[in-house]
Amino acid sequence: MARLPDGPPKERLRQEIATDWLPMAHRLAARYRNRGESLDDLRQVAALGLVKAVTRYDPARGTAFESYAVPTIDGEIKRHFRDCMWSVHVPRRVQVLRARVRAASLELAQERPGRTPTTAEIAARAGLTESQVADGFAALESFTSLSLDAHWQARGPTDSGPMPLGETLGAPDPAIEVVVDRESVKPQLCRLPERERRILYLRFFRGMTQSAIADSLGISQMHVSRLIARSCAAIRAELSRDLAEDPGPSGW
Numbered sequence: 001m002a003r004l005p006d007g008p009p010k011e012r013l014r015q016e017i018a019t020d021w022l023p024m025a026h027r028l029a030a031r032y033r034n035r036g037e038s039l040d041d042l043r044q045v046a047a048l049g050l051v052k053a054v055t056r057y058d059p060a061r062g063t064a065f066e067s068y069a070v071p072t073i074d075g076e077i078k079r080h081f082r083d084c085m086w087s088v089h090v091p092r093r094v095q096v097l098r099a100r101v102r103a104a105s106l107e108l109a110q111e112r113p114g115r116t117p118t119t120a121e122i123a124a125r126a127g128l129t130e131s132q133v134a135d136g137f138a139a140l141e142s143f144t145s146l147s148l149d150a151h152w153q154a155r156g157p158t159d160s161g162p163m164p165l166g167e168t169l170g171a172p173d174p175a176i177e178v179v180v181d182r183e184s185v186k187p188q189l190c191r192l193p194e195r196e197r198r199i200l201y202l203r204f205f206r207g208m209t210q211s212a213i214a215d216s217l218g219i220s221q222m223h224v225s226r227l228i229a230r231s232c233a234a235i236r237a238e239l240s241r242d243l244a245e246d247p248g249p250s251g252w
Contacts (some may be wrong), residue, residue: 014054021065025043025047025050029045045076082095097128101140185235189235210224
């Protein structure tokens with residue numbers, strides 16, 4: 001095949017060689033069964049690696065084809081697990097840490113049965129820092145993801161039994177939308193008289209009605225209404241003046 005020019009005869013010979021060596025590729029794929037991927041899919045990946053080996057093999061190097069094809073197919077299968085089997089993409093660095101932490105944990109568990117190895121022991125065995133071991137342990141539990149509908153056992157003094165995982169997650173905080181507004185008016189609020197500041201605080205931060213504010217301050221509800229309107233007008237005027245003097249980098 002190496003001596004043939006590109007064309008149909010060479011392609012037919014490539015297919016014949018790949019077909020003849022396909023049983024070997026299937027045997028290599030069988031080594032990885034029961035690891036979360038179907039055997040049929042593993043065989044397809046191995047067959048792809050075999051085709052690459054047939055195409056790239058150079059007999060002029062003096063190496064037997066099998067010696068070249070086996071690591072090529074094996075590498076293709078490992079690459080499939082690394083790139084395609086994770087529910088969420090994990091950086092290769094973390095995947096390597098996961099493998100080293102797992103191997104060190106298994107070795108230590110065999111040497112010292114009945115005792116879970118510590119993080120420091122695993123780090124020393126794997127040649128990693130304890131922080132890297134923590135990252136590896138986190139990746140050990142991250143190969144697959146859970147559905148938000150999966151039930152999760154909450155931990156704490158108010159446990160009420162398993163609940164959907166989605167109910168344990170946070171939600172957007174509506175207060176975030178007003179952070180910029182609050183920070184913008186803070187200097188103007190600080191310049192208001194004490195009574196006006198208290199009225200605005202009770203009205204807009206405590207949610208009290210004008211009547212309740214009037215009763216707490218010993219003034220009329222109409223007076224409270226006028227003070228609120230006057231204070232808000234003063235704040236708007238100062239904001240408009242500040243914006244006109246310093247429109248910001250975009251000019252708005």
